[in-house]
Each structure stands twice: as C-alpha cells, then as structure tokens.
Amino acid sequence: MRLTTKGRYAVTAMIDLSLNQGHGPVTLRSISQNQGISLSYLEQLFAKMRKSGLISGTRGPGGGYILNRDVDRISIADIVVAVDEPLDITECAGREDCQDGRRCLSHGLWSELSDQLYGFLAGISLGELMRQSGLTRIREESRQVEVPSLADTA
C-alpha cells in the first residue's frame, strides 16, 4: 500500500463531496473550484472510485456525484485503494520463487507493514475524518455559498 498525493487529492475531494451532499448530487466543477484541483484530474479519480462502487454519478443538469454508502461506512482505505492502484513492486513481483530467503525481505516484511497500514486506514471513516477537526462548523458557513441550487453557477 502506497500513500501518495494522489490519494490525498481523492480523500480531499471525497470530503468535499461528503460535506456538500444532502443538497443532491455534487458536481466535479464545484469540487474543482473549492479544492483547486483540475476538473479533468477529478474526472479520472472519480472514474476509479465509481468503478470501485464508492460513488455514483448522474448526468445532465442537477447531476453530479453522490456517495453510495453512508460517510461512516466508507473508509480512507477504500478511497486510497480505489485511486492509488497497488502496482506490485516487490523484487519477486508476485512469484514466490525468491531463491535464498534473503530476497524475501522486501516481499514478506513490507506486505506485512502494508497490511497493518491498510487496517489502520480502514479503521478511519470519511465521517470520522470529517467530524474530527471542527469542519462541521465550516460546513455550515460554506453551505449557502457552496451549493447554489442550479441558479447561479456563473
């Protein structure tokens, strides 16, 4: 398991989505503007998360993305895994034929650590992450500005 800026972008975007849902689907355009992430990059990230079943999109005016599960049933690990595909870079790359035992250092140990890290991130839900830094307050403030109901998207 890796944890790169790509995963960070995805988690950030998902939090923005979480904060602004309940007003119907959230557009990538608004997330792009709020978070300063390019629209196309968001599209790529969201395509992966959609394929992983985390979200679903609806087209046309009033469309956008919604979470498929409750914020407390989507973990950070879900998001990171969806977006940051594993890309096996072990020496022996899947094959268990590391000859002399020594080559296996990378194979065995890192995957062990990786599992632990996964478990850790799987234990943090989107909901928990949202709540734990007084962001709900900010949410209230930004609501009326943030989710204009189709009228003033200019």
Added chain:
Amino acid sequence: MRLTTKGRYAVTAMIDLSLNQGHGPVTLRSISQNQGISLSYLEQLFAKMRKSGLISGTRGPGGGYILNRDVDRISIADIVVAVDEPLDITECAGREDCQDGRRCLSHGLWSELSDQLYGFLAGISLGELMRQSGLTRIREESRQVEVPSLADTA
C-alpha cells in the same frame, strides 16, 4: 506524510542492515546484492538517514554502516521521514491565509490524518518489524553466507 516505494526501499535496507549487524559495519554493496537495490540509490538513501542521525558510516576496508540506536529505538516513521521528505503540497502551502474556510479542507484534514499515520508508524520499531515474521530464522541461515568477514568478498 507520504509513503512511497522510496520509503519501502529505505526500510528494507535498514532491516537488512539490522539483521547483519553485530558482525561489524554492513557495506552498501552487500545490501545492494541482497536486496537488489542499486548501490548509488542506496548511497542517496543512506546519506539522508545519516544526516538524520539514524546511522553512521565508517570508511575503508571493514567499513560500512551501523545503526546509531538500538533496533527497538528506531521507528519506521524515523526511516520514512528521513528519506521521503515532506514536500508540502497543500493548497496554501504553509501560509495560513486560506481565505474562505473551504480551501482549508486539504490543509487541515490531511495533516490531521498524516499525524495519525505518523503516530502509527512511530509506534512500530525496526526491531518489532524484524521479529514479527519469522525472519530471525532466515537470519540464522543467511548469516554465514551473508556476512563473510572481509575474506571472500568475491
């Protein structure tokens, strides 16, 4: 905090170093051969870890690297941080002037998660990681092959 393959290389190398110390300093050449990591890349990684005070090197024949602290007093976080420099990619990049509160999603939340991750990795020592997958056995096997005392480095 990021967690990339670079950190993985560093941790793997440090475990190799841990397993083979006690016979004196361990050369990068031997780590390179054991783990299949290029010598020069190891040099770059070890330069950073040396600057972080995790290890120290001695030159000349019989030289190599040793850990500066006990394996149980060096954490995975120490290694990752030494090697995978932070590289602030928050929107507001350090400046706290994110104007409207919304921009701060990336700023506040990820650093919070990052802190938690750091705490997690700081709680795992090199020693623990070494011990927890039956690697001490492998160590015994590889010892006589692995750390020839200066004679047969061919």
Added chain:
DNA sequence: CAATAACCGAGTAATATAGTTGGTTATTGA
C-alpha cells in the same frame, strides 16, 4: 434544442523514482 455535466481517451508538462557514471576522501593491511 440548448445547456449541463458525467463520461471518455489521447496527449503533455512537471516532478519523482531509480539508476548510471565518474569521481574524492578516509582507512586498512600488505
């Protein structure tokens, strides 16, 4: 039918990763 917004794919620039090359300096033992 025009506007919206997801969806899609091919490209591109910038950066990070991993390695190469070609050194120097310090230490050792013959």
Added chain:
DNA sequence: TCAATAACCAACTATATTACTCGGTTATTG
C-alpha cells in the same frame, strides 16, 4: 608507500507517476 576497500559526493539520465489540457460523446433537464 601503495593498492584495495568503501564511504561520500555531484551531475546526469531513463522511466514512471502526477496532474493537467484538449477535444470530444453521451445522457438528462427545462
């Protein structure tokens, strides 16, 4: 003293990943 070892160092290179741009299509709405 000298040759071998091995850390230390800097510049350069190839590849991969990141993040973005561009130019579309499809579905939905009013």
